Amino acid sequence: MRNVFERRASSWVALVVGAAALLSFPLWSPNPYILSAGIVVLSYAVLSTSWNFVGGFTGYMSLGHASWFGLGAYGTGLLITRAGVPSFLALGLAGVIVAVLAVPIGIAALRVRGASFVIVSIALVLVLLLVFQSWRDFTGGSDGLVVPRPFPDLLPPRAPHGVLLPVRRAAGPRAAGWWTIDRSRFGLGLKAIREDEDKAQSLGVPTFAYKLVAFVVSATFTALGGGLYALWFGDLDPIFQFSILIGSYMVLMALLGGVRHLFGPVLGALVVGVAIEYFKVSYGDTQFHLVATGLLLAAVVLFMPDGVIPAVAGLLGRLRPQQSSIREVTAAELLEQNRTAADRPDSTDSTDSTNGADRAEVRR
Amino acid sequence: MIGPNGSGKTTFFNCVTGMIRPDSGTVSYRGRDVTGKASHRIAAAGIGRSFQLCRIFPRMTVLENVLAAARPRGIAALLGSARGAAEIDRARGWLHRVGIDHLEGAEARDLSYGQQKLLELAGVLMAEPETIMLDEPAGGVNPALIDRIAALVRELNAEGRTFIVVEHNMELVMSLSDHVVVFDRGRPIAEGPPDTVRADPAVLEAYLGV
DSSP: OHHHHHHHHHHHHHHHHHHHHHHTHHHHOOSHHHHHHHHHHHHHHHHHHHHHHHHHHHOOOOSOTHHHHHHHHHHHHHHHHHHOOOHHHHHHHHHHHHHHHHHHHHHHHTTSOHHHHHHHHHHHHHHHHHHHHHOHHHHOGGGOEEOOOSOGGGSTTTOTTGGGHHHHHHHHHHHHHHHHHHHBHHHHHHHHHHHOHHHHHHTTOOHHHHHHHHHHHHHHHHHHHHHHHHHHHOEEOHHHHTOHHHHHHHHHHHHHHOTTSTTHHHHHHHHHHHHHHHHHHHHTTSTHHHHHHHHHHHHHHHHOTTOHHHHHHHHHHHHSOOOOOTTOOOHHHHHHHHHHTTTOHHHHTGGGHHHHHHHHHHHO | OBOOTTSSHHHHHHHHTTSSOOSSSOOEETTEEOTTOOHHHHHHHTEEEOOTTOOOOTTSBHHHHHHTTOOOOSHHHHHSBTTOHHHHHHHHHHHHHHTOGGGTTSBGGGSOHHHHHHHHHHHHHHTOOSEEEEEOTTTTOOHHHHHHHHHHHHHHHHTTOEEEEEOSOHHHHHHHOSSEEEEETTEEEEEESHHHHHHOHHHIIIIIOO
């Protein structure tokens, strides 16, 4: 028990320190480039966390979340420029529109699993890319869409904190949403789907409805992230908004940090985002930064397949005093168990409990 | 239910529990037609099942495995904590009943195969089924554990739950069953009390190979 509390305390400390470092970063960032790169990295963190609501909980790997990112960005931009809706109202409306759109799309896409689902999600991005490129009159096509920015007074020289406003607005609801789902019965159902969908359904979990809700929540959060992007950067182009690369980054960041943790995608975004920016600076206009990013990801997947958080936690666990394995029982204890609980099946099972201990050790 | 490998026993299970939709024929349960209904609806109607190759949620704890089968009623319950006191008590009750309550904090994948079988059974029971379909409950477990599982089935049956069991262990089938159905090539070829079936020439030929 004590171990659990220690672990909980140390993760709270890490959380507070991390949050303080992130939220104060405009104050200590040395120059405007770092500042703007930092904002990009934090936006990635927001998007990747949004993706994780479906990818992390249900294990459905959508490579096409750029669809929701793009729809949210364009929805916000178009509502402002074509309909004259005030900026933040437009953002909210775009979120609602995407949530409504995500229902039929989810119903269609979630009928298939595994690789088929991945392909459907990619197809969606490509379809949307073509639509937004071709529908020039409405979307501006590849000339782009300029969105008036509501943040003129929030830019760094005048208000060093203001720069983080969108990130703060985005982070709160996601953290709250994750926390609520993670501890709820709904969340447990989603995790059961991730582990074994048919088994979960046979136990009575209405898997399709659960998946759909997670999908819509994730799409909506991603769209709101896209809307904030539109408001912040003020310049949209279909080729960038509906890009496979953006969707892939969301997935890779989440995988890298660890999809089972709220802060996995955040950590992944920090690592991958910083690396991407660094490689871009180092290798300039060549495409080598993509190669370097790929190598980094290959290294992480090879050596930390569950992501950075579990890998680091495992490392720390090894440094702590060893917790005795669940299966380690002395011969005397075993004898005692057999005597007192003759009807307990695990005592009859004792022959393989030694093998089990080895197995548990190896896995740890 | 007995019969040679490939005779359609598991397929029958899958048709009844909604894992696959039958090409023809109907499935009714307690007077209701449940043919082709989604498997969570069939679970809700009161049929629970285990799987031939023991399916559990390997990366969840033992307790979470059982809690996942708790049936939330209403949206509020759905967003409420998965670790509500009442559910935890029930889950621990079933874990105690099958005899693995001391492992509740362990990850399910770290359990031995026999323990995983018991865990699967505890999860099925947590969903409060009236009818429980077990697909080879004795497959791959040691003799002492088979006795334990058989005793559990008898107890639960005495409490009013109906069991449908697919099994190759003849001794177990004959000692547990009130009624035995023999499958061959997708259709039942004989049924009746254990002793009658055991003596049926068609059964001897198709299955027992005598």
